[in-house]
Amino acid sequence: MSLGKRILCIWMPRLPVNRFGRSGLPVEDCLFAVTAEEKNAVRLICLNKHARRLGLAPGMTLATARAAAPELITVAEEPLRDEAFLKALQRWANKFTPWSACEGKDNLLLNITGCAHLFGGERAMADYIVQELADKQVEARIGVADTKGAAMAAARYGAKGETIIPAGETRQRLAKFPIEALFVSDQTIFELKRLGLKRIGDLYPLKSADLMKRFGLGLLRAYEKLLGSAADPVTPAKAQPIFAARMSFPDPIGLTDDVSEALNRLTDQVCKRLSEHAFGLRAARLSIYRADKQQMHIDIGLARPTQEAKQIIRQFVLKFDKIDAGCGIDVMRLSATKAEPFEPKQKRFADAEKQNQLDELVATLGNQLGFDRVLRWRPLESHLPRRSFRFVEAVQCKDDGQWKASLSRPLMAYEGEHATILEPGRPPKRFEWRGRTFTAARFKGPERIGPEWWKGPQSDELKDYWQIDCEEGPRLWLTTKPGEKPHRWEVAGLFP
Numbered sequence: 001m002s003l004g005k006r007i008l009c010i011w012m013p014r015l016p017v018n019r020f021g022r023s024g025l026p027v028e029d030c031l032f033a034v035t036a037e038e039k040n041a042v043r044l045i046c047l048n049k050h051a052r053r054l055g056l057a058p059g060m061t062l063a064t065a066r067a068a069a070p071e072l073i074t075v076a077e078e079p080l081r082d083e084a085f086l087k088a089l090q091r092w093a094n095k096f097t098p099w100s101a102c103e104g105k106d107n108l109l110l111n112i113t114g115c116a117h118l119f120g121g122e123r124a125m126a127d128y129i130v131q132e133l134a135d136k137q138v139e140a141r142i143g144v145a146d147t148k149g150a151a152m153a154a155a156r157y158g159a160k161g162e163t164i165i166p167a168g169e170t171r172q173r174l175a176k177f178p179i180e181a182l183f184v185s186d187q188t189i190f191e192l193k194r195l196g197l198k199r200i201g202d203l204y205p206l207k208s209a210d211l212m213k214r215f216g217l218g219l220l221r222a223y224e225k226l227l228g229s230a231a232d233p234v235t236p237a238k239a240q241p242i243f244a245a246r247m248s249f250p251d252p253i254g255l256t257d258d259v260s261e262a263l264n265r266l267t268d269q270v271c272k273r274l275s276e277h278a279f280g281l282r283a284a285r286l287s288i289y290r291a292d293k294q295q296m297h298i299d300i301g302l303a304r305p306t307q308e309a310k311q312i313i314r315q316f317v318l319k320f321d322k323i324d325a326g327c328g329i330d331v332m333r334l335s336a337t338k339a340e341p342f343e344p345k346q347k348r349f350a351d352a353e354k355q356n357q358l359d360e361l362v363a364t365l366g367n368q369l370g371f372d373r374v375l376r377w378r379p380l381e382s383h384l385p386r387r388s389f390r391f392v393e394a395v396q397c398k399d400d401g402q403w404k405a406s407l408s409r410p411l412m413a414y415e416g417e418h419a420t421i422l423e424p425g426r427p428p429k430r431f432e433w434r435g436r437t438f439t440a441a442r443f444k445g446p447e448r449i450g451p452e453w454w455k456g457p458q459s460d461e462l463k464d465y466w467q468i469d470c471e472e473g474p475r476l477w478l479t480t481k482p483g484e485k486p487h488r489w490e491v492a493g494l495f496p
Contacts, residue, residue: 006116006167007234009143009151010093010108010129012086016046016077018138019085024293031069035062036077045077079105088242089138096129099236107155109148111234122164146170148234149226153181153200171227175201182222188215200226241277244335245269252291252328256320259329263316266334267309280305280342286316288323289331298322301371303362303395305340311360315367362394371395416490419478426487427466427478433491438476442469448482465492 012018016034021027027048033056034046042062044051051072056065065072086102093100096119099111112125119125126142133140143155145165150173154163157177165173174181177200179192192215197203203211203223212220224230245266253259263286274281282305286298300315365374376394422437423430430439445466465479477493 005113007151008110008112009155011155012106015106031072147228246333254325271309279339281336283338287333290326291328303359419489438470441471
C-alpha cells in the first residue's frame with residue numbers, strides 16, 4: 001500500500017574520492033584510494049574507478065592492495081571534512097524540497113511529496129539531480145520509493161533504470177532485492193544468509209513473532225520500516241548557515257597591503273552575513289591558496305562572539321608575519337569555524353569600552369599562547385580564602401558581578417608556603433620567605449577561621465591569621481595553628 005509520501009535518496013558511494021577530486025587532486029588519472037585505520041590495520045575505504053577495475057575493493061588492507069598494485073596512490077580519510085561536504089550538499093538539496101536530511105556518511109534523504117511535478121516528474125527530477133551533482137564532480141545514484149529504507153535500497157541495489165519504485169508497489173519490487181537492503185548489522189546479515197534467507201522476499205512467509213524471537217527487535221523494526229508497516233519519517237535537520245567569503249585574483253598578489261585589503265573585504269562580507277542571521281563569530285580561519293598549489297591556514301579565536309570586522313581583522317594582522325606568499329596568492333577564503341547566536345546588549349559607553357578592551361586582550365593572548373593558558377578567577381562560595389575562587393579559561397568566564405570586595409581577604413592566596421622565623425613572636429617580628437627577609441612594621445589579628453566541617457574530615461584545620469605590614473612594602477597574611485608548639489608559620493596570601 002502507498003503511504004502517500006515519496007522519499008528520494010541520493011547515494012554518493014565515492015564521496016571521499018569525489019571531494020579530493022574537487023580539491024584539485026588528479027584522482028581520475030591514476031590508481032587512487034582513500035584509507036582509514038580499521039580493525040588494527042590500514043584499509044581501503046573508498047576507491048576510484050581505475051582501482052575498482054583492477055580488482056581492489058573496500059575493506060582490503062593497504063599492504064595487500066600495494067602488493068597487487070604498487071603504483072596505487074592513497075590518502076588518509078578526513079571524516080570531518082567529508083561530513084562538512086555532505087552538509088553543504090544538504091544545503092544545496094534544499095532547492096528541491098525543504099525536507100532534507102543527512103543519513104549516514106554518504107546518503108541524502110529528501111521528502112519530495114508534492115515536489116516532483118515541479119521538475120517534470122520523478123524520473124526527470126532524478127536525472128536533473130544526477131546531472132547537477134556530476135557538474136559538481138560528485139558521482140551519485142538515486143532511489144525513489146514510499147519509505148526511507150526502500151529508497152535507500154533502490155539507490156544502492158536497484159538495477160539500472162529500476163531505481164524508482166512506483167507508489168504502492170514497495171513490497172512487490174523489494175522482493176528480489178538482496179537481504180543487505182535491510183541495512184542491519186553484518187552479524188545479523190550473516191545469520192540470515194546462513195538460514196538461506198538471501199532476499200527480502202524470503203522474509204515474506206515468516207511471521208513477525210518468529211523473526212523477533214530469533215533475531216531480536218532490531219531486525220523486526222528495520223523490516224517493518226522498509227515495507228512501511230512502521231513510521232520512519234525524514235526528519236529535516238536544518239543546516240546551520242555557512243559564514244564564509246572567497247576572493248579570487250586575476251593576477252597573483254603578494255604585497256602586505258594587497259593581502260590586508262582583501263582581508264578587509266572578506267571580513268566585511270562575513271560580518272554582514274553574521275548580522276543577517278543574528279550570529280556572532282568566535283573563531284575564524286583565513287585560507288590562502290598560492291599559485292604553486294601550496295596552501296596555508298591562519299586560525300584565530302575571540303573571547304566573545306562579535307559582528308565587528310575591526311576586532312577580527314586586528315587578530316589576523318598580528319599573524320601576518322606567518323604568511324609566505326611564495327610565487328603569489330591566487331585565492332583567499334575567510335570562514336567562521338565557530339559561530340554562536342549573538343544577542344546585542346546595551347551598556348554604558350565606559351563599561352562597553354572597558355569590556356571590549358578586556359576581550360581584545362584575552363583574544364590576543366589566547367591567539368599567541370593558547371586559550372587554555374589564559375585564565376581568570378571564578379568566585380566560589382567559601383569563607384576559606386584559598387577555596388573562595390578557582391581558575392577557569394578566560395573565554396569561558398562571564399563577568400556576572402559575584403565578586404565581593406573585602407579588605408580582610410588577600411588578593412593572592414597561597415597553599416601554605418613555609419616561612420622561616422628569624423625573630424620569634426606572635427606574629428613573628430622577622431621572617432624569611434621565598435629567599436627574602438621581611439620585618440613586621442604593623443600587624444592586625446589574630447582572626448581565627450574554622451574548618452568547613454560540612455565537607456567532611458578532609459576540610460582544613462582550625463587556624464589563626466594575621467595581616468602583617470612589612471617594612472619592605474608587601475602586606476602578607478601569616479597563619480599558624482593555635483596551641484601548636486613550636487609554632488609553624490606559613491604565608492597564606494598577599495594583599496593588594
